[in-house]
Amino acid sequence: MIPSIRGTRDILPAEVGRWQRVEGVARDLCARYGYAEVRTPVIEREELFAKGTGESTDIVQKEMYAFTDKGGDRITLRPEATPSMVRSFVEHALEQELPCAKLYSLGPMFRYERPQKGRYRQFHQLDIEVFGITDPAVDGEVIEMASALVTELGIEGAELVINSVGCAACRPRFTQALIDALGERVAELCGDCQRRSVTNPLRIFDCKVPADQPVIDQLPHSENFLCDACRDHFAEVRRHLDAYGLAYRVSHRLVRGLDYYTRTTFEILGTSLGAQNALLGGGRYDHLVKQLGGPDRSGIGFAAGLERLVLALPEGAGEMDVADAFVVALGDPSWFAARILARDLRRAGLTTLIDYEGRSSKSQMKRANRSRARHMLILGEDELATNQVTVKTMETGEQQTVARADLVAHLRAVRTD
RNA sequence: GUGGGUGUAGCUCAAUUGGUAGAGCGCCGGACUGUGGCUCCGGAUGUUGCGGGUUCAAUCCCCGUCACUCACCCCA
The missing domain is CATH 3.30.930.10 (Bira Bifunctional Protein; Domain 2)
Known part of the structure; x- marks a missing residue:
């Protein structure tokens, strides 16, 4: 690697x-x-x-x-x-x-x-x-x-x-005032501050070394200059x-x-x-x-x-949007029909997921569950024959049969609920 | 550039005075061949960061190195 x-x-x-x-x-x-x-x-x-x-x-x-x-x-x-x-x-x-x-x-x-x-x-x-x-x-x-x-x-x-x-x-007046105020006390400061006193005296105020603070606290304030x-x-x-x-x-x-x-x-x-x-x-x-x-x-x-x-950012900000649907294809005849269904839903603006490896129905459904998609769309031989899709709402477990032609409208409607 | 801490499975972590690595979660499959989550069963995965040294034997001890991390520094 x-x-x-x-x-x-x-x-x-x-x-x-x-x-x-x-x-x-x-x-x-x-x-x-x-x-x-x-x-x-x-x-x-x-x-x-x-x-x-x-x-x-x-x-x-x-x-x-x-x-x-x-x-x-x-x-x-x-x-x-x-x-x-x-x-x-x-x-x-x-x-x-x-x-x-x-x-x-x-x-x-x-x-x-x-x-x-x-x-x-x-x-x-x-x-x-x-x-x-x-x-x-x-x-x-x-x-x-x-x-x-x-x-x-x-x-x-x-x-x-x-x-x-x-x-x-x-600013030059203030810088000069800083140098004057520091005077011999420069020697009491840390190495970084001693360097700063020459290169950029203002930066002494950035110092966090505890031992330096008493000296820094007594330095003049820019506001007064x-x-x-x-x-x-x-x-x-x-x-x-x-x-x-x-x-x-x-x-x-x-x-x-x-x-x-x-x-x-x-x-x-x-x-x-x-x-x-x-x-x-x-x-x-x-x-x-x-x-x-x-x-x-x-x-x-x-x-x-x-x-x-x-x-x-607070916890939980920017959570990813969940998918609208996960298409489950049951059996060989519905393979292409499922893919076309996914394409059509995507064209209609719905986020749609689908499996690619011909897994068992159980396996596809597990994936649908894990994907946290709102709905599982089941397309098997029964649905194919009647031009319908079984729509299961994952959260509630409820399911209903929807005509293929009404599917987009149906999913959009429940999405805005 | 300086100092401290930590490096073991995808993640979080174990491993007894040194005896060649395990759990949980996750992942894959099955029980359940058209219904997910719950449960149960099974499975895969490691050059123990890397390189050297000591030792019969190193995840463990030593040295080096790299990375991560916290702080210095710097700055967003």
Whole structure:
């Protein structure tokens, strides 16, 4: 046997219903909020993520499936969706043809990480992006939509966390304030934090090492360093969330790992997901489009991890629909008649199962039972002679004889009961 | 990349100080040749993750490796 690749997995029939449920709700939600779907390639130029996601991020530095193709170009499997969405938006000048550039995409992403609960090397994201609107009303709506996604999936106990990380004007001041406040205490922090204090001081807030917490607790809060414009923006975002009646927590420690975020950042955390508890995360990125060679347009969006949504889905969600009928053929003469009956029912839109191996009647009926089909349709020589079918309702055990011509109507009628 | 735990039938798990593998569920068939579920009877299936070592003998002990898993890290 040739096994599957580490960190990848087959989504098997027993679980695929849950996936279809998540994808179905996601697509429906996107449509209702006015988002248009975009499907971008799974492979992109490596530099798209180096410039977009950020050269300093772990994603780019050590998690990309990057390689040189036969033409000598540096290619990578996409580790996240946003840079691709921006590229597509810019490359096709989508703002010219879409009245309001709200885009979504659904598909696999790839990161070379150590697999863990809720974390795979090939994983799937729902990604939504809004381009060109700076008004905090969009931040509010995007966050409200993220919340609606979780709610409509029936996921309980999720927590919304928001923050503002400032903009190009005020973030440097805050970063400097962090470094100043840390001062000599840097030496007290863990190795990772010491590294972060140089590469990306904001990320110190992500640290979970208990010993570091007393120092981190005394660090300044980003909120107190926002410029007037960012402060106003953040206040407006919260007014919108309040108006929607959304419960949220403001956490000055919510600093997200991608370089491009400005102003609003947010996450929705799930319970019972283990350490990988972020169901979705996103924020505003007002300079990314320009940075990637496009016009100076703002952006905001989020990515939701489908594996994690599937994991968090309530028990019993996405159960597969049961078949309408299982055709049982008794004896050689009814072999073809049974097959034609199945074909006709399928053409009429009814989910129909049938056995292929000429099993005994008992065996076929056992299969009908196990298939959990609603009805067993018995077609033997008696029925053949009279142009009828014996219809047995599995749940009740009741059975009746129905004229072949009336069968579709009969099955449809009981289906909608 | 680092650390812990676990790898035995399709699934969940047994196997006594080391003596070459079993149960339940599931699957297939029969009892019941035109009536499923319940019951009873019968049946099939394993390179014990892989490779080495110790031993007369390894599922068991040792080493390596791979996979899964949890956590770190990272992030959806």
